[in-house]
Amino acid sequence: MLPTFNSHAIESQLHHIKGLSEHFLYFNDDMFLGRPVTPQDFFHSNGLTKFFPSPALIPMGEPGDQDVPVSAAGKNNRTLLDSHFQTVITHKMKHIPYPLRRSVLAEIESVFADRHRATAGSRFRSLEDLSIASSFHHYYAYQTSRAVAGRISYAYVDLAHPDTGRRLGQLLARRDRQAFCINDTVSGDEDVESQARLLRPFLEAYFPVPGPFERAPA
Secondary structure, three states, X not given: OOOOOXXXXXXXXXXXXXXXXXXXXXXXXOEEEOOOOOXXXXXXXXXXEEEOEEEEEOOOOOOOOOOOHHHHHHHHHHHHHHHHHOXXXXXXXXXXXXXXXXXXXXXXXXXXXXXXXXXXXXXXXXXXXXXXHHHHXXXXXXXXXOEEEOOOXXXXXXXXXXXXXXXXXXXXXXXXXXXXXXXXXXXXXXXXXXXXXXXXXXXXXXXXXXXXXXXXXX
């Protein structure tokens, strides 16, 4: 079904990656680890995954053109889970690395085959999408006794917020968050240069040593 430009469709196929472990962490490109973490921060020793509900609520009602993609997918998740478990979900998830199980993702593909196939086949984000890796997996695993809610020290930074510079400075000075997200929501092309002036020195100071999987700076 390639090519696709829909992150929901791409995420629906993670469990097909050859050599992927049963338990793994999935990062979006705006997620960072802020300090050393251990597997126990994301998984229990008996194999249960943790999930991290956000205070943000999934809007009520049916998906509509006024919904951002995460809200529309959350509404679809809620409807499908309610039809299967008679349970109504209410909260989005924090935007931090997602602890996932390959077997749970494969089961979701099997149990909800039609909806899963529709999401995988949607080349652009659609009002019919499920958000499988970022939300649906966690609620489905919870309902089937394979996940529990967890806690993690976390910060969320929106580049469009006027207070972004101060918040980045706090993160750098304190280094007290296990995970943080630097998100870009409503910015435009005219904001790229000013955001780069904020982000480049912050990222270079917070992560001065390239990881073994990164290219060294020029």
